[in-house]
Amino acid sequence: MPRTPEQVVWDFVQSWLAKAKTDLRVAAHILDMEMTDYASAAFHAQQSAEKYMKAFLVRHQIAFPKTHYLEDLLDLAAEKDKSLTIELAFVASLTPFAVEFRYPGAEDVYLEMAAQAVQDATRVQAAVLERLSDYLASGRPV
Secondary structure, three states: OOOOHHHHHHHHHHHHHHHHHHHHHHHHHHHOOOOOOOHHHHHHHHHHHHHHHHHHHHHOOOOOOOOOOHHHHHHHHOOOOOHHHHHOHHHHHOHHHHOOOOOOOOOOOOHHHHHHHHHHHHHHHHHHHHHHHHHHHOOOOO
């Protein structure tokens, strides 16, 4: 049976949220490991924040480009909720973890930096889930 457009949106939002949750869990898990470079944890934190923001945009049918620049996604999200630009003004600090710290020659990401990235991604998660709470509570459209 074909899905309605509302069901397609719902399913896509759910997919983004599931991927975002997984990235955040992986980032937090890496923090518990003994390592010299926590770039992977910071990367997954950035990816989680990116995916939470994209879930918000999908929910509101706001088109977005393929990008890792969280500040660009935040600007787009402001079309629907300007308060996000204030609450999540810090997201630009996560953007470098998407690419810059992942390759040889980059400085190490120390535990404190990665822990801050995970904390910031958790703040993105909370802000997005709060704004989607009524939508998510209503369940999948019939």
